[in-house]
Every structure is written in structure tokens, then in C-alpha cells.
Amino acid sequence: MAPRKIIHIDMDAFFASVEQRDFPHLQGKPVVVGGLGPRAVVAAASYEARQFGIHSAMPMGRAKNLCDQLIIQPGRMQTYKNESHHIHAIFQRYTNLIEPLSLDEAYLDVTENFLNLNSATQIAQQIKTAIWEETHLTASAGISVNKMLAKIASAMNKPNGLTLIRPEQAAQFIDTLPVKRFHGIGQRTAERMLQLGIETGAHLRQWDRITLIKWFGKAGGFYHELAHNIDNRPVNPNRERKSVGAEHTFDQDIFAKPLMQQALNTILAELWNRLDQLQLRGSTLTLKIKFADFQQITRAHTAQQIISTQAEAARIITALLQREPLYDRGVRLLGISMGHLCSSQTATTQPQQLSLF
Structure with missing residues (x-):
């Protein structure tokens, strides 16, 4: 069978680049997109800002400390969505096998x-x-025989890069690749691998599948396949959304459960609005709590039927919160997500029963 031809397209500093394009006085300057509050984080950073060590998900306060000339732009999500739709229309001129x-x-x-x-x-x-x-925006492209290599390739020569990893180059490329660069191996897993002497793909390839599963669980089988350049995942144009969520980071830590409940009511209203727009409902609700020391917990409840009303969801979230002993720990972030999704039309046709939560 002939090798597949997979392209991974990744826009360059997308949100920040849109801002620099639309506001010419920002071109060539360190720009980030994000909020202004004390707990705000960087959503995107221009390449000029990245030269100062600034990156996405960094606390905005730290970003400002790294660059006193930093320009902070509030996000314009609808503008970014419009540009994304235009870019995907360009993809559709070539194929309908597109996985956003x-x-x-x-x-x-x-x-x-x-x-x-x-x-x-x-x-x-x-x-x-x-x-x-x-669009007057730049993109980087990676081309190879599978999704893993194409994604890695797209990041190799940013911005405005184009990188090809040929089939005959794949094995040698993987052997020399640091494990932290493998798609699917996060920072903590990479650190654990380094402790075991696994620094590159060549080192990883020396470990058999059973031993990797012993050390890393089910993911160990996936790592074994990556090391041997086995990635048969198809490009899936019908990729299903697994969950929908909403969350809020507080300017100051909150300690009282009534204040948390009030915040969760607002977050749930935002989540329900998103679910209505997407015409989705689900059977699993997850409460996310991040504390002042950045430790995080999640608590979930799966109902026997689809959770079809906001009032029912509110009862579940309230119960999850009340059951959790917080021991006067300050909370910096609360979030709610809904999983096990289906169409809201499907949800309305199912027989409903009282929650046994």
C-alpha cells in the first residue's frame, strides 16, 4: 500500500497575528492577547513577544515583568472564528478529509x-x-506519512515554514527526536522517561511494549507504536467533541462556599448558552476546582439519563460542591464541563426520570 500523504497546517501566532494585521501600529512589536486582571493569562503571543520568553498560558503578570514594552490586546473571538472559517474554506478546495x-x-x-x-x-x-x-496571515505546514510526523514537522521551521519528512527519513528522524517532542508525551511523562534513561526515540524503541505498559499504563502501548513509526490514526473529518466547558479565574481567591455557588451559577449559565448554540446535551457533569497553590481537583457525576435542563445540572453541581471538604483552602478557579454528549434533539426524545444523585 502506498504511504499516506498527511499535511498539518498550523497558523503562526494566530490571535496575535490577526491583531497585528488589523492594527498596523502593532506590527513588529511585542503583542499578547489576553485579559487585564491580576489572574489573567496569555492566550497568544506574537513572535516579538516570544523573544522575551513569553508564551501562551503564562500568567499575564509574569509576561509584563519579562517585557515592560508589552502590548496587551483584548481577545476578539468572533474575528478569529471568521478567519478560521475562511482558512478552512481554502482547505476544502483540495480535500474533504479535514480534521480541525x-x-x-x-x-x-x-x-x-x-x-x-x-x-x-x-x-x-x-x-x-x-x-x-x-488573509495576509502566515501558516506553517508539516508533511509526512502520518499525523504524528506531520504535526512535529509543522513546528520545526516556524513561522511561515514548510517541512517535509519523507517516508525513508522517518525512522532516522524518530530515532534522533527527543521524547519531549513526541506528540502525546507531556512534560511529566517526558521527565519520568528521562529518569529511566529514555531521552530519544532510539532509546524508546529499545523498550518492549509490555514493559512500557507496565511503567506508563495503557499509554505505554501508544508510545511503543510511536517509537516504531506506527500511527494509523485516520484524518477524521467527523471528529466528535468530547466535552463542552466553561470556567472562571478569580481576581482574588475565594474561601466561602456561598461565593463559590454564586460563581458556579454564572459559569453554568455560560456553559448552557454554549450547549444551546452547539445543540448538545450530555449525561456527565464535571466540577473543576483549582486552589490558590495551583493544585487542582475534579469531581464528576454521570446521570442515568441525559441532563436536559439547566436546573437539573445546577442541582448536580451544587451537590458536588457541597460534598467536597475544602478545609478553608482558597480557590482561584472554578469550572464546569459536560461530557458524554449527544444532540439536544436526541435528549428531548428520551424518557426522563428523577435524578438519584
Whole structure:
């Protein structure tokens, strides 16, 4: 069977680049997108800001300490969504096998494509050119035989990069790749691997599947496959959303459960609005609590039926909160998410029963 041709497109500093494009006085300057409150975090950083060590998810206070010339732009989510829709329309000129990962990145399977082009590299370059000409934004592209390698390749020559990992190059590339660069291996897992002497793909490949599962659980089997360049995951245009959530970080830690309950009511209203827009409902509700020391817990409840009303969801979240002994620990963030999703139309046709929570 001929190798697949997979492209991973990743927009360059997407939110920040849109701001610099729309407001020319920001071009060439350190710009971040995010909030202004004391607990705000960086949603996106321009490459000029990254030179100071600033990156997404960094507390805004630390970012400002790293760069006193930092320019903070409030997010314009609808604008970013509109640009994302335009970019995905460009993808659709080549294939309908498109798997969006977020507003600013996606996989494309162009093994077969609408223009009958044999070169995936040529397709990636055409997409990059169209994005620039039509949006004045740059994208980086990675091309290879599977999703893992394509994603790694797209990050290698940012910004405005194009990187190809050929089939015959894959084994050597993986052998020299640090394990922290593998997609699916997070920071903590990488640190644990380093403690075991696993620094690169070559080291990882020396471990058998059973031993990796013993050390890393079910994920060990996945790591074994990655080390041997086995990634048969298809590009899935019908990728299902696993959960929908909403959360809020407080400017000051809160300690009293009545204040937490009040905040959760607001968060739940925001979540329900998102669920209505997406026409989704679910059977699992998860409460997320992050404390002042950044320790985090989650508590979940799965109902026997779809949770179809906001009032029912509120009862469940209230019960989860009241059951949790907080021991006067300050809370800096609260969040709610709904999982095990289905169409809200499906939910209304199911027989309802009282919650036994």
C-alpha cells in the first residue's frame, strides 16, 4: 500500500497575528492577547513577544515583568472564528478529509485530492500561498506519512515554514527526536522517561511494549507504536467533541462556599448558552476546582439519563460542591464541563426520570 500523504497546517501566532494585521501600529512589536486582571493569562503571543520568553498560558503578570514594552490586546473571538472559517474554506478546495484541532490548526489527508496533484508538498505550498494572499496571515505546514510526523514537522521551521519528512527519513528522524517532542508525551511523562534513561526515540524503541505498559499504563502501548513509526490514526473529518466547558479565574481567591455557588451559577449559565448554540446535551457533569497553590481537583457525576435542563445540572453541581471538604483552602478557579454528549434533539426524545444523585 502506498504511504499516506498527511499535511498539518498550523497558523503562526494566530490571535496575535490577526491583531497585528488589523492594527498596523502593532506590527513588529511585542503583542499578547489576553485579559487585564491580576489572574489573567496569555492566550497568544506574537513572535516579538516570544523573544522575551513569553508564551501562551503564562500568567499575564509574569509576561509584563519579562517585557515592560508589552502590548496587551483584548481577545476578539468572533474575528478569529471568521478567519478560521475562511482558512478552512481554502482547505476544502483540495480535500474533504479535514480534521480541525482548533481554530488555528488542522490535519488534511491529500493522498487523494480534488486537483489530482501527486505532490503533497505542492498542495501545502499552494494552501500557504492562498492563506497569505486572502488573509495576509502566515501558516506553517508539516508533511509526512502520518499525523504524528506531520504535526512535529509543522513546528520545526516556524513561522511561515514548510517541512517535509519523507517516508525513508522517518525512522532516522524518530530515532534522533527527543521524547519531549513526541506528540502525546507531556512534560511529566517526558521527565519520568528521562529518569529511566529514555531521552530519544532510539532509546524508546529499545523498550518492549509490555514493559512500557507496565511503567506508563495503557499509554505505554501508544508510545511503543510511536517509537516504531506506527500511527494509523485516520484524518477524521467527523471528529466528535468530547466535552463542552466553561470556567472562571478569580481576581482574588475565594474561601466561602456561598461565593463559590454564586460563581458556579454564572459559569453554568455560560456553559448552557454554549450547549444551546452547539445543540448538545450530555449525561456527565464535571466540577473543576483549582486552589490558590495551583493544585487542582475534579469531581464528576454521570446521570442515568441525559441532563436536559439547566436546573437539573445546577442541582448536580451544587451537590458536588457541597460534598467536597475544602478545609478553608482558597480557590482561584472554578469550572464546569459536560461530557458524554449527544444532540439536544436526541435528549428531548428520551424518557426522563428523577435524578438519584
